[in-house]
Amino acid sequence: xxxxxxxxxxxxxxxxxxxLADEPLQAALVxxxxxxxxxxxxxxxxxxxxxxxxxxxxxxKEHTLAHLDNYLEQLEASVVKLGGKVHxxxxxxxxxAIIVDIARxxxxxxxxxxxxxxxxxxHLNRALEKAGLEVTETDFGEFILxxxxxxxxxxxxxxxxxxxxxxxxxxxxxxxxxxxxxxxxLALTGRRILRQEFHQADLGITGANFxxxxxxxxxLVTNEGNGRLTTTCPRVHVALMGMEKVxxxxxxxxxxxxxxxxxxTGQTLSVYTTLITGPRRPGxxxxxxxxxxxxxxxxxSRILAGPFRESLECIRxxxxxxxxxxxxxxxxxxxxxxxxxxxxxxxTPLYDSVSNNPELPHASSLCGACQAACPxxxxxxxxxxxxxxxxxxxxxxxxxxxxxKLWSLVLRKPRLYRLALRFARMLLGPLADDGWLKRLPGPxxxxxxxxxxxxxxxxxxRDRWRELYAKKEK
Amino acid sequence: MTSREAFxxxxxxAVAAGNRAGIVHPLPDRNGVGYQGAGSDPLxxxxxxxxxxxxxxxxxxxxxxxxxxxxxxxxxxxxRKILLGSxxxxxxxxxxxxxxxxxxxxxxxxxxxxxTSPEPFFAADIGIxxxxxxxxxxxxxxxxxxxxxxxxxxxxxxxxxxxxxxxQLVPDLFDLFHKTSEFSQDFGSLASALPSCLTLITGPSKTGxxxxxxxxGVHGPGTVHxxxxxx
Amino acid sequence: xxxxxxxxxFPDVGVATVKLLRRxxxxxDFPPSQTCCGxxxxxxxxxxxxxxxxxxxxxxxxxxNLVVTPSGSCxxxxxxxxxxxxxxxxxxxGRAEDLARRTHELSxxxxxxxxxxxxxxxxxxxxxxxxxxxxxxxxxxDEPERLLxxxxxxxxxxxxxxxxxCGFGGSFSVRFPGISGAMVEDKAGFIDKSGADILxxxxxxCLMNILGRLRRRGSKIRPMHxxxxxxxx
Numbered sequence: 030x031x032x033x034x035x036x037x038x039x040x041x042x043x044x045x046x047x048x049l050a051d052e053p054l055q056a057a058l059v060x061x062x063x064x065x066x067x068x069x070x071x072x073x074x075x076x077x078x079x080x081x082x083x084x085x086x087x088x089x090k091e092h093t094l095a096h097l098d099n100y101l102e103q104l105e106a107s108v109v110k111l112g113g114k115v116h117x118x119x120x121x122x123x124x125x126a127i128i129v130d131i132a133r134x135x136x137x138x139x140x141x142x143x144x145x146x147x148x149x150x151x152h153l154n155r156a157l158e159k160a161g162l163e164v165t166e167t168d169f170g171e172f173i174l175x176x177x178x179x180x181x182x183x184x185x186x187x188x189x190x191x192x193x194x195x196x197x198x199x200x201x202x203x204x205x206x207x208x209x210x211x212x213x214x215l216a217l218t219g220r221r222i223l224r225q226e227f228h229q230a231d232l233g234i235t236g237a238n239f240x241x242x243x244x245x246x247x248x249l250v251t252n253e254g255n256g257r258l259t260t261t262c263p264r265v266h267v268a269l270m271g272m273e274k275v276x277x278x279x280x281x282x283x284x285x286x287x288x289x290x291x292x293x294t295g296q297t298l299s300v301y302t303t304l305i306t307g308p309r310r311p312g313x314x315x316x317x318x319x320x321x322x323x324x325x326x327x328x329x330s331r332i333l334a335g336p337f338r339e340s341l342e343c344i345r346x347x348x349x350x351x352x353x354x355x356x357x358x359x360x361x362x363x364x365x366x367x368x369x370x371x372x373x374x375x376x377t378p379l380y381d382s383v384s385n386n387p388e389l390p391h392a393s394s395l396c397g398a399c400q401a402a403c404p405x406x407x408x409x410x411x412x413x414x415x416x417x418x419x420x421x422x423x424x425x426x427x428x429x430x431x432x433x434k435l436w437s438l439v440l441r442k443p444r445l446y447r448l449a450l451r452f453a454r455m456l457l458g459p460l461a462d463d464g465w466l467k468r469l470p471g472p473x474x475x476x477x478x479x480x481x482x483x484x485x486x487x488x489x490x491r492d493r494w495r496e497l498y499a500k501k502e503k
Numbered sequence: 504m505t506s507r508e509a510f511x512x513x514x515x516x517a518v519a520a521g522n523r524a525g526i527v528h529p530l531p532d533r534n535g536v537g538y539q540g541a542g543s544d545p546l547x548x549x550x551x552x553x554x555x556x557x558x559x560x561x562x563x564x565x566x567x568x569x570x571x572x573x574x575x576x577x578x579x580x581x582x583r584k585i586l587l588g589s590x591x592x593x594x595x596x597x598x599x600x601x602x603x604x605x606x607x608x609x610x611x612x613x614x615x616x617x618x619t620s621p622e623p624f625f626a627a628d629i630g631i632x633x634x635x636x637x638x639x640x641x642x643x644x645x646x647x648x649x650x651x652x653x654x655x656x657x658x659x660x661x662x663x664x665x666x667x668x669x670x671q672l673v674p675d676l677f678d679l680f681h682k683t684s685e686f687s688q689d690f691g692s693l694a695s696a697l698p699s700c701l702t703l704i705t706g707p708s709k710t711g712x713x714x715x716x717x718x719x720g721v722h723g724p725g726t727v728h729x730x731x732x733x734x
Numbered sequence: 735x736x737x738x739x740x741x742x743x744f745p746d747v748g749v750a751t752v753k754l755l756r757r758x759x760x761x762x763d764f765p766p767s768q769t770c771c772g773x774x775x776x777x778x779x780x781x782x783x784x785x786x787x788x789x790x791x792x793x794x795x796x797x798x799n800l801v802v803t804p805s806g807s808c809x810x811x812x813x814x815x816x817x818x819x820x821x822x823x824x825x826x827x828g829r830a831e832d833l834a835r836r837t838h839e840l841s842x843x844x845x846x847x848x849x850x851x852x853x854x855x856x857x858x859x860x861x862x863x864x865x866x867x868x869x870x871x872x873x874x875x876d877e878p879e880r881l882l883x884x885x886x887x888x889x890x891x892x893x894x895x896x897x898x899x900c901g902f903g904g905s906f907s908v909r910f911p912g913i914s915g916a917m918v919e920d921k922a923g924f925i926d927k928s929g930a931d932i933l934x935x936x937x938x939x940c941l942m943n944i945l946g947r948l949r950r951r952g953s954k955i956r957p958m959h960x961x962x963x964x965x966x967x
Binding site for chain 2: 119
C-alpha cells in the first residue's frame, strides 16, 4: 500500500516511482480509467450536438467568471430570501471557523458529510473534531478512506487504490468482526453503519456541484444517495462551495447536468440529482430546518485575476483524470494535493504554490487527451505550458535557460544550424550501432533509459533538396 | 469593511484585472443546442433509459391492475411495513384500504407529524409514492418535496414504488426546466416556485467504490419500480 | 515545412512528401531559411525564445503559398500557438494568423485542400496505425486512416489504444523516464500484439520514440511515416 496515501506531500518523483512499481494499483487504474473513458466517449456520442453543447457550457462559464461579483451577490440575495444564511470565507481558516461556529450556535454534536473535495481542501474534518464533533464521511468510498486514514485518489472513485481484500481488512477492523471480501457484503455493511449515522446526525455538510444565482439553488450530483440523506435527516445543512461554482440561471443548469454525468461515467444523469432551494418549508416532514451556504475564496480570486482563470471553469467531473495517460500510470496520491490528474497539475501549484510544486506542470506529455475529454473544453495543455513559463520567472538564469537560448540562436542562423548538425553527426556517428545510440550522456540518459536514440542522418533533408530541386527543373 | 464586503471587493478587483480589454463574454442563447427530445414514442425512450439505469417498469391499464401489481410486489419483497404517500393519484387508487384489508401495516404520510416522523421513515420496508414528472430522454423520475410528499419516502425504505401516469412524461431534460418555470404562474417569482428539494431519480442507488463492482442499495433504495398507468 | 526532426533525423520523410505532392501535381518549394518552429522552446516555457523562432519561421514562409508539413505537432504549433504567442504584437499577430491559415498537416492538405483520398499508392504489407496526439488539437479525426485505406495491397490491422499518447512529449520523455518509458513500453506491446509488420504514424517524434523502444525490445517492425507509405507505388 502506498505511503503517499495518507498525507499531502511534495515528493513527486518518489511517489511516482512507488506508484509505477505498485502492480495492484496499476491494474486498478487501467480498469478504472478504461471503463470511465469508454463511458465518456459513449456519453458524448449519444448526446445530440455534444460538441456545440460543450462550447455553450464553456461560454456560460466564461461569462459567469467575467461577472462573478454580480452573480455571487445575486446568489446571496436568492438564498437569504428563502430563509437561508450566506457566509463569506476568504481563506480555508475562515471557512473552518465559520462552520465550527455554525455547529456551535446550532448545538450540533454529530456531523455527516457528503463527498466534498472543497472540504478536503480546507481540512474541515480535523477542525470539527477538535471542536468536539463526531464527523462521518458517508460516500462509501470516502468512509473507507476515513476509517483507513487515507486521502481520496480519484474524483469519482476515491478508493480506487483499494482492492476488495484491503477494504475487507479496513472494515473488519472497524466493526470488530471478520468480514468476507465480497463487494456486496462489504457495501451493505457500510450501508448499515452509515444508516445509523444519518439517523443520529444533527449536522449535514455537503459541497455543491452548482449554485444557481437566480434561484439560490444548490445542486448535488451523486449515485449513492448519501447526498440526499445528508440533506434530509439532520437538522442543519451546511453547503460549502468554491465561489466559481455559481451559474447564472436555472435554465443554464440542465446544460451542465447533461454534460457532467456523461463526461464522468457515460450515464445520462447520475442516480440522484438534487436541487436544494432553502431549508424545509412549513408543513414538510423532513429536510433541514437551517440552511447555510459557505462561499469560499481560498486563492480563487487570485486565479480569477490572472492568466489561469480558465481553470476555474472546471466542474469536477474527473474526465481528464480518466483520459490522462500519466494519471493512468501514477494514480491520484502521487500528485500530492487534494486535486489530482491534469486539472490537479494546474490547481495544486495555483492554490498551494508554484515553487512548492515544481514538477507537476512538467509531468505531462501535453497529449491533449484531457482537453478532448473535458465537458467545458478547458485548454489544460496550454495552462501547463503557462505554468512552466511562470516557473522561469523565479529563476533568472539557469544553465537550462542558457542552453535553450543558445539553441534558439543557432536555429535562427541557418549557417550556424548546418554547422551544428554536422558537428552532431561527427560526434554521435561513431558511437552508434546501426545508426542508433544505446546511451546518451547527461540529461539525455532519461531517454536512453527506455529506448535507443537515432543518430543524425548522414545527409539532411536540405542536403538532398538540391537533387530534388534539380529534378523539378527537369 | 465587513468580511462580506472585503470578499466581494477582492472578487470585483480580480474580475477587472483578469478581464481583457475589448473582449466581451455575453451570456449565450442556447438556441436548441443539445435538445434530444424523446422521438416518436416517449414511453419507449423512457423504458430504455430507465431500465438501462437498473430501474424496473410495469405498464398497467387500469386501477385494478395497478392495485394487483402493488400487492404482487409487496409479496415478492416480503414487506411488512408500508409507507404510503399522499399523492392524489394514490388516493384515487384507494391503496390504503386495499392494503389494510389484506392485513398489511400501512403508515400514511399525512398521518405523520414532523416531530416523530423520522422513525417511521427509517422503519418502513417499502415506500409508495406518486411522481411529479418523468423524463424520457434521461430515464428519470422527478419528485418535488411537499408536505404530502416528503423526501424520505423515495429515499429511506430499501424498496421504492413510484406510481405514474403516461401524461406525466416530459420528452427532454430541457423541457423539465422549462416546465419548472411554469410554476411561476401560481407563485410570484421563480425562486419561490421551486420546492425546497427537487430530486431527479435515475435508477436505484448504486456504488462502484470497491473495484468498480456495482452494488445497489447503498444508501438509497436498491430497487425502484415504476408502475405506469396508461389510462 | 520539413521540421527540424525531419531535416536532421528522418530526411526520407521530407523526400517522400515532396515526391508524393509532385506526383499529385503540386508545385513544391523549400524555403531554405526554415529550421525549427520553436515548439520545444514553447513547451518548456521559454516563450521569449519561442517568439523569436516563430518570427523567424513566419519570415521564412513569408510568401503567399500554402505550407504543408508532414508533422501534426509542427502544424499545431503554427496554427494554434503562433497567433496566441504573438497576440500582443500589432504587426506580427496578423502575420501569424496568416501563416496559421496557410499551413496544413499533410493528411489535412491531401483530403481537405486537394480533395483526394486515393493518392495512387501501393504498399504491400500489414500495417497498424498510431494516432499522433496533435491531430486532436487540429480537429483531424480519421484523415490518415482514410488515406491509408485507399493504399493498394496494404492490410490495415487495428492497434489497441491507438489514440493514446506514445510517451514522447519532448522534454517529458527525458524528465520522467519512468512514466514515459511505461507509456512507450505499453505502446510497443500493443504494436507487437497487432501482428503488423509496418507501423504508420504522422509524426517523426512519435516514430522516433516508438521505434527507439521497439529496437530495444528487438522487434523487427518497420516504421513508416504516412508520407512514405503514400509515396510508394
